[in-house]
Amino acid sequence: MSLLQVKSLGKIYQTKLGMRQVVALKNVSFEVIEGEFVAIMGASGSGKTTLLNILASLDKPTTGDVLLDGKSFASIPDRELSEFRRRHLGFVFQDFNLLDTFSLKDNILLPLVLMQTPVREMEERIMPVARQLGIVHLLNKYPFEVSGGEKQRAAIARAVITDPRILLADEPTGALDSKASASLLGQFEDLHSIGKTILMVTHSAMAASYASRVLFISDGALFSQLYRGEENNRAFFDRIVANLSILGGGDVA
Amino acid sequence: MRKLFYFRLALSNVRRNKLTYVPYLVATAVMSGVFLLIAGLLFSKGLTNTPSGATAQALFGFGLVVFALFTFCFMLYINNFLIKRRKKEFGLYGILGLDKRHVGRILIWENLFVVGGGVACGIAIALVFGRLLFLLLMKLIHAVPGSEFSIPPVAYLLMLGLFLLIFLVTSVTNVVRVHTANPIALLSSEKRGEKNQKGLFPLALLGAALLAGAYYFAWTTEVPGIALGIFFPLAIVVILATYLLFLCGSIVVLKMLRMKKSLYYQPDHFVTISGMFHRMRQNSRGLATICILSTMLVVTVSGTLSLYLGREEMTRGMYPYDVQVYAPKDATTQQIVAYDAALNRLAAENNVTLTSDRGKLITSLPEGEEFGRNNLVYEDSEFVETPSLIFFDHSYRFDVQGTNEDALAFIQAIRDHYGDSFSETPNLIASDIFTTRVQGYALYGGLLFLGAFFAVLFLAVAVLILYFKQVSEGYEDKERFNILQQVGMDDYQVKRTINSQVLWVFFLPLAATALHMLFASKIMARMLKSFMLYDWGLVLLCIGGTLLAFAILYFGIYRVTAKTYYRIVHR
Numbered sequence: 049m050s051l052l053q054v055k056s057l058g059k060i061y062q063t064k065l066g067m068r069q070v071v072a073l074k075n076v077s078f079e080v081i082e083g084e085f086v087a088i089m090g091a092s093g094s095g096k097t098t099l100l101n102i103l104a105s106l107d108k109p110t111t112g113d114v115l116l117d118g119k120s121f122a123s124i125p126d127r128e129l130s131e132f133r134r135r136h137l138g139f140v141f142q143d144f145n146l147l148d149t150f151s152l153k154d155n156i157l158l159p160l161v162l163m164q165t166p167v168r169e170m171e172e173r174i175m176p177v178a179r180q181l182g183i184v185h186l187l188n189k190y191p192f193e194v195s196g197g198e199k200q201r202a203a204i205a206r207a208v209i210t211d212p213r214i215l216l217a218d219e220p221t222g223a224l225d226s227k228a229s230a231s232l233l234g235q236f237e238d239l240h241s242i243g244k245t246i247l248m249v250t251h252s253a254m255a256a257s258y259a260s261r262v263l264f265i266s267d268g269a270l271f272s273q274l275y276r277g278e279e280n281n282r283a284f285f286d287r288i289v290a291n292l293s294i295l296g297g298g299d300v301a
Numbered sequence: 302m303r304k305l306f307y308f309r310l311a312l313s314n315v316r317r318n319k320l321t322y323v324p325y326l327v328a329t330a331v332m333s334g335v336f337l338l339i340a341g342l343l344f345s346k347g348l349t350n351t352p353s354g355a356t357a358q359a360l361f362g363f364g365l366v367v368f369a370l371f372t373f374c375f376m377l378y379i380n381n382f383l384i385k386r387r388k389k390e391f392g393l394y395g396i397l398g399l400d401k402r403h404v405g406r407i408l409i410w411e412n413l414f415v416v417g418g419g420v421a422c423g424i425a426i427a428l429v430f431g432r433l434l435f436l437l438l439m440k441l442i443h444a445v446p447g448s449e450f451s452i453p454p455v456a457y458l459l460m461l462g463l464f465l466l467i468f469l470v471t472s473v474t475n476v477v478r479v480h481t482a483n484p485i486a487l488l489s490s491e492k493r494g495e496k497n498q499k500g501l502f503p504l505a506l507l508g509a510a511l512l513a514g515a516y517y518f519a520w521t522t523e524v525p526g527i528a529l530g531i532f533f534p535l536a537i538v539v540i541l542a543t544y545l546l547f548l549c550g551s552i553v554v555l556k557m558l559r560m561k562k563s564l565y566y567q568p569d570h571f572v573t574i575s576g577m578f579h580r581m582r583q584n585s586r587g588l589a590t591i592c593i594l595s596t597m598l599v600v601t602v603s604g605t606l607s608l609y610l611g612r613e614e615m616t617r618g619m620y621p622y623d624v625q626v627y628a629p630k631d632a633t634t635q636q637i638v639a640y641d642a643a644l645n646r647l648a649a650e651n652n653v654t655l656t657s658d659r660g661k662l663i664t665s666l667p668e669g670e671e672f673g674r675n676n677l678v679y680e681d682s683e684f685v686e687t688p689s690l691i692f693f694d695h696s697y698r699f700d701v702q703g704t705n706e707d708a709l710a711f712i713q714a715i716r717d718h719y720g721d722s723f724s725e726t727p728n729l730i731a732s733d734i735f736t737t738r739v740q741g742y743a744l745y746g747g748l749l750f751l752g753a754f755f756a757v758l759f760l761a762v763a764v765l766i767l768y769f770k771q772v773s774e775g776y777e778d779k780e781r782f783n784i785l786q787q788v789g790m791d792d793y794q795v796k797r798t799i800n801s802q803v804l805w806v807f808f809l810p811l812a813a814t815a816l817h818m819l820f821a822s823k824i825m826a827r828m829l830k831s832f833m834l835y836d837w838g839l840v841l842l843c844i845g846g847t848l849l850a851f852a853i854l855y856f857g858i859y860r861v862t863a864k865t866y867y868r869i870v871h872r
Contacts, residue, residue, distance in 0.1 A: 134789030
């Protein structure tokens with residue numbers, strides 16, 4: 049059964065005075081099965097960030113709906129939306145979005161604290177996550193004291209500590225160098241291998257080649273998709289690049 | 302052409318940084334305007350011609366010097382405060398290839414616009430309010446405005462001199478600041494992190510100990526003379542302690558709260574405590590300064606207000622009998638009896654009557670007082686029986702019934718005709734309530750006036766710091782606000798935690814001010830005793846009233862600056 053169902057999403061932005069309309073998404077439909085690692089690729093302005101914001105319940109679609117475990121986003125009242133987000137969705141952002149007033153540990157614990165988890169349980173839950181992401185020794189440091197790659201790992205830890213149904217990542221390697229990117233994508237792969245569902249938006253074919261499926265989006269509409277099948281990263285990467293050249297956009301790096 | 306380029310760049314900078322430059326300009330205007338007014342009143346002919354003008358003028362001369370010192374320090378402080386915030390911009394200029402020399406030139410132009418503009422506005426303020434304030438002052442010191450008020454040229458010269466000096470010093474500081482920093486350091490200076498400072502705990506402890514000591518002495522010093530002597534040293538200790546407690550104490554307390562996990566890891570406390578941590582790191586100095594300024598304001602206004610409102614009681618305290626006329630030490634009984642008649646004759650000539658009520662005599666001072674009153678009889682006091690007036694210890698004591706003018710004329714007549722009755726003239730012929738009253742109006746009215754001027758100065762600086770703090774925090778919190786929402790904190794929760802942080806930071810200085818004033822009230826009352834003001838109730842009332850008025854004003858300022866803050870946070 050599919051975990052996430054996206055049903056003919058459309059999003060139209062209106063300029064302030066309502067003079068001009070910008071169509072960001074039109075009739076986008078797809079499904080994500082539990083345990084899948086899906087990448088969404090597209091050039092800048094293709095609508096992929098809009099799509100992710102809607103999937104993250106941070107934005108509302110003009111038409112269509114999103115269902116998580118069969119529950120429609122549109123049916124959730126605004127008041128409960130942030131709680132829903134907290135419980136079921138995990139986020140990783142391009143620019144990390146760690147709070148500079150908290151140590152990495154407190155940043156990671158933030159969602160648990162908001163859920164009023166007992167201190168004992170919090171301490172129990174943070175260690176396995178930190179160990180898996182290799183940041184145990186950094187927990188007491190502040191964001192400004194660690195590198196970009198380490199920040200992003202802390203952000204991933206924050207996203208997965210609540211054990212969300214789906215992990216949403218927006219250009220997670222966008223602010224990292226190639227080495228840190230590769231290491232981070234390795235972390236995603238590991239998470240995938242232990243059964244996490246991941247949905248990642250990226251414009252990098254390299255990043256996308258770690259996924260099990262790649263959706264291509266162009267001008268706000270779904271263009272095509274590729275399944276990895278039994279291929280290794282390298283072969284899948286080549287296919288993605290080939291597909292991108294048809295699409296006429298995206299980055300090889 | 303090149304010159305025009307820097308000029309234009311500076312002009313556009315000022316325009317772009319409206320949010321910081323407009324308040325700066327307003328503050329400059331207020332300070333220069335008030336300075337010009339004080340100088341104007343000091344040198345105005347209108348004041349010289351009034352009977353009590355000399356007293357008021359001496360006071361204003363002193364006030365002007367102190368005011369100039371304060372203005373100078375505050376302007377430097379504000380300038381530093383602002384220039385620090387723009388380091389990033391300077392770094393960018395450097396990277397874009399602008400020479401440090403050129404950046405310096407731009408800064409000088411900017412400074413010129415702001416200080417020049419401020420001074421121009423200040424002159425306008427002084428011109429508009431000068432006449433009004435002059436009339437108010439005349440009323441306060443009970444003088445009839447004789448001549449037209451106009452600000453004499455020398456006042457303009459003094460003001461322009463002071464602000465030229467301020468302009469030069471701030472310009473040099475800014476240029477030096479740009480020159481001594483390298484672009485990379487300038488660029489990254491804003492993102493300085495929260496280094497784990499060491500040695501905060503002993504410093505916080507020291508602050509607490511200093512404050513406790515100062516409070517103890519303020520509360521227990523009973524002798525007015527000593528109170529007067531230790532007030533300023535104590536004030537300096539309190540200032541030091543306030544800075545230590547705000548800078549180190551706050552961090553220590555928050556650290557301790559953070560250690561207490563069951564408390565810290567609560568949704569409400571979690572964000573608030575760490576947010577406060579960040580805020581105190583950034584703003585504790587500003588907050589301490591606000592606290593000090595507020596305390597100075599309340600002390601100045603309540604002190605001068607107590608003196609002004611208590612002036613009648615003070616003079617009456619010194620003169621239970623309206624007049625005391627001294628006879629030479631070696632005067633014979635006959636002379637004393639004869640002069641009694643002479644005094645009554647002079648009184649009749651000046652349309653006043655003299656009474657001498659023995660019922661007013663006392664043999665010991667009321668509880669807590671220690672200065673002489675002219676109705677005090679000692680055990681060894683020598684009385685001489687005279688027909689109408691009380692005479693003991695070489696002087697007559699009596700009350701005068703009649704109008705104020707007649708009474709003053711009568712006193713003058715005593716002085717003029719003293720030689721008719723006695724061959725020898727003592728140093729002091731007569732001391733009287735009427736002359737003292739006139740001098741009191743000038744002294745205490747002038748003091749109150751100066752107090753109000755200083756209050757305006759303190760308030761202007763405090764508001765400015767508060768405003769800049771809110772604006773800079775607004776920009777920082779905007780980012781934090783977004784992140785918290787993305788992580789799953791709802792809008793309502795975010796608003797509530799931010800609200801509570803803003804409130805805490807805002808009202809901490811006010812609470813500290815109130816505490817300072819509580820302990821200051823006692824030593825102030827003691828000090829005022831040296832001015833013969835024994836009415837502790839009145840002093841407390843003045844302090845309480847001033848504090849309340851200030852709190853209301855402060856809250857009003859909070860509302861306005863908070864609005865700016867929320868506008869920034871919500872875009």
